[in-house]
Amino acid sequence: MIENARELLQKYFGYDSFREGQETVIKYVMERKSSLCVMPTGGGKSLCYQIPSLLLDGTTIVVSPLISLMKDQVDALLQVGIPATFINSTLTATEVRETMEEVVNGQYRLLYIAPERLESTSFLNQLKRVKVPLIAVDEAHCISQWGHDFRPSYRSIHRLREVFDEQPVVLALTATATPDVRTDINRILEIEEDNTVITGFARSNLSFSVVLGQDKNKFLKDFIKKNAQEVGIIYAATRKTVDLLHDLLVKAGVRTAKYHAGLPEAFRNKEQERFLTDEAQVMIATNAFGMGIDKSNVRYVIHYQLPKNMESYYQEAGRAGRDGLPSECVVLYASQDVQTQRFLIDQAQDRERIPQELEKLQGMIDYCHTESCLQQFIITYFGEPDSLACGQCGNCTDAREVQDVTQEVQMVLSCVVRMGQKFGKTITAQVLTGSQNKKVIDFGFTKLSTYGILKNKSAKDVLGLMEFMISEGLLLVNHGNLPTIYVSDTGKGVLLGKKQIMRKGVAVTKQIATNDPL
Numbered sequence: 001m002i003e004n005a006r007e008l009l010q011k012y013f014g015y016d017s018f019r020e021g022q023e024t025v026i027k028y029v030m031e032r033k034s035s036l037c038v039m040p041t042g043g044g045k046s047l048c049y050q051i052p053s054l055l056l057d058g059t060t061i062v063v064s065p066l067i068s069l070m071k072d073q074v075d076a077l078l079q080v081g082i083p084a085t086f087i088n089s090t091l092t093a094t095e096v097r098e099t100m101e102e103v104v105n106g107q108y109r110l111l112y113i114a115p116e117r118l119e120s121t122s123f124l125n126q127l128k129r130v131k132v133p134l135i136a137v138d139e140a141h142c143i144s145q146w147g148h149d150f151r152p153s154y155r156s157i158h159r160l161r162e163v164f165d166e167q168p169v170v171l172a173l174t175a176t177a178t179p180d181v182r183t184d185i186n187r188i189l190e191i192e193e194d195n196t197v198i199t200g201f202a203r204s205n206l207s208f209s210v211v212l213g214q215d216k217n218k219f220l221k222d223f224i225k226k227n228a229q230e231v232g233i234i235y236a237a238t239r240k241t242v243d244l245l246h247d248l249l250v251k252a253g254v255r256t257a258k259y260h261a262g263l264p265e266a267f268r269n270k271e272q273e274r275f276l277t278d279e280a281q282v283m284i285a286t287n288a289f290g291m292g293i294d295k296s297n298v299r300y301v302i303h304y305q306l307p308k309n310m311e312s313y314y315q316e317a318g319r320a321g322r323d324g325l326p327s328e329c330v331v332l333y334a335s336q337d338v339q340t341q342r343f344l345i346d347q348a349q350d351r352e353r354i355p356q357e358l359e360k361l362q363g364m365i366d367y368c369h370t371e372s373c374l375q376q377f378i379i380t381y382f383g384e385p386d387s388l389a390c391g392q393c394g395n396c397t398d399a400r401e402v403q404d405v406t407q408e409v410q411m412v413l414s415c416v417v418r419m420g421q422k423f424g425k426t427i428t429a430q431v432l433t434g435s436q437n438k439k440v441i442d443f444g445f446t447k448l449s450t451y452g453i454l455k456n457k458s459a460k461d462v463l464g465l466m467e468f469m470i471s472e473g474l475l476l477v478n479h480g481n482l483p484t485i486y487v488s489d490t491g492k493g494v495l496l497g498k499k500q501i502m503r504k505g506v507a508v509t510k511q512i513a514t515n516d517p518l
């Protein structure tokens with residue numbers, strides 16, 4: 001069987017060999033075992049159902065939320081001679097009817113549909129007349145409340161399965177599955193946990209770094225100048241920042257395109273095209289840009305502002321270096337961007353999800369403050385525990401000397417305990433540095449033995465130290481209305497002198513950037 005699959009890989013797609021994981025997934029499908037395929041963006045998930053669709057009798061259904069991409073995907077398949085079509089809200093009722101007739105006649109190997117279709121009983125009834133050996137669920141994390149992009153209509157996928165007399169095999173695919181999400185996908189789609197294929201989240205050609213305490217605009221201009229021959233993407237958190245940055249770079253003579261949901265569709269398409277053809281060297285965009293963009297030579301992805309969580313970050317950063325060549329992924333960190341993200345999270349419709357979103361945001365903040373390998377941090381976050389340090393990220397190549405900061409860390413922990421473990425970072429830093437702030441006095445904190453114990457440091461430095469302690473898991477954050485900090489079990493160990501804490505560089509000198517993002 002796999003020989004046939006390899007022949008098809010060569011014949012239709014022109015590739016000589018499978019990538020890691022593809023063969024195993026195809027094997028599961030052909031053995032009629034429902035399975036979950038977790039591969040990073042660009043890992044080659046599509047082939048895992050496209051090849052079986054050629055080997056199986058009938059029409060494979062692909063459920064995908066990316067309506068704007070369906071046509072491109074179908075066109076690409078048609079171009080290599082694979083009969084495929086799609087049904088989504090961009091078609092008229094007549095077009096849907098005609099396409100369905102063709103599907104029922106068995107004219108297609110693949111049918112792409114948007115999840116909303118599954119809520120239509122008449123659509124499901126029509127499908128009864130189609131032979132469907134395989135249902136591929138793309139972006140499968142959308143089925144989970146724990147995912148970063150939950151879509152209720154994904155829950156109707158079970159209705160699709162029940163339509164057929166002979167149950168189709170299900171193949172779920174995603175790039176962003178933390179253990180919680182994986183468990184959800186397995187449970188909801190009835191996939192045995194053993195039939196999960198996870199392939200290397202490590203993207204060895206990407207070098208990650210976090211820049212703290214620099215003038216962001218100057219950094220950007222210098223970076224782009226230094227990489228004048230290369231193309232890259234700059235992500236910002238808001239439309240307004242995209243517009244402002246665009247103006248800034250255009251004025252600096254950079255060939256710049258921009259993309260966000262507030263721009264007219266025709267303009268967006270034109271800008272995207274300019275970027276895809278290298279006419280524009282830099283694309284400045286919100287997270288509305290990039291889903292399914294298959295541009296191989298993106299040499300860098302810079303996040304001008306903190307992304308909302310690690311899932312989004314890795315997906316967006318992963319658009320760099322799809323051709324396998326060395327590429328850079330940089331986050332420019334400033335503490336006020338945390339406020340921007342908190343504000344955006346607070347605007348969410350679904351109030352119940354807010355604590356969870358805040359926790360995910362904290363993961364992103366931790367990433368920016370860890371002093372361990374950044375690649376390792378990411379991979380561990382996605383549930384692969386035993387990776388090695390990458391040796392090339394900003395932290396691995398940071399030549400500053402390591403210092404013992406155990407004593408300062410103990411002072412902070414002790415102060416947090418004395419303050420009753422129910423206050424936030426800012427006031428804790430004020431207490432430690434001996435501030436005369438009214439709140440500090442009103443709460444009686446000036447009487448604590450830890451009051452002013454770090455008065456030789458600035459509150460900003462102490463805040464930086466606390467961010468480091470949070471990213472190292474010594475302090476934990478309780479996300480209520482106002483986030484508060486408390487001491488973790490590991491932190492308690494440090495207080496008891498059981499663990500030494502080392503930190504890179506002159507202790508507590510990493511400054512948090514304070515420049516206003518334009």
Ligand code: ADP
Binds near residue numbers: 015039045046
């Ligand atoms: P994903 O859906 O996981 O983000 P895609 O399926 O879009 O990734 O594949 C990313 C790119 O890798 C595409 O250009 C695809 O043609 C290419 N690709 C996939 N499988 C192989 C392979 N076995 N050999 C070479 N290139 C491959």
